[in-house]
Amino acid sequence: MSDGKDVHTEFGEAVNMTAGELDKWLKTDESRQAGQHKSGGESVGHESGRRIVSILRTQKADLSEADEKHMRKVVGYVHRHLSQRPSGEVKDTTWRHSLMNWGHDPCK
Secondary structure (H helix, E strand, O other), X not given: OHHXXXXXXXXXXXXXXXXHHHHHHHOOHXXXXXXXXXXXXXEHHHHHHHXXXXXXXXXXXXXXXXXXXXXXXXXXXXXXXXXXXXXXXXXXXXXXXXXXXXXXXXXX
């Protein structure tokens, strides 16, 4: 990870929504519509969001290697997506909704 930070620190910085906030968000139509959809329905980000809720509700000592791998994926996605911020108000944009599926609300 960059700057000598561990994955837990970087994940904690990238994911600024609580498990409860993210879980509630994932139940909205805006959440389900945002992002790249796989054949058959759920978007990659929405699926990731469900996994993030689980990670946030798990004690650090109980996280698996697969969880930590997903945490690195989340950090990378959030950093890449933030660098593509559109101009103007972003509150009701697909860009923000996609980031929120990955646990980051840029309006916080």
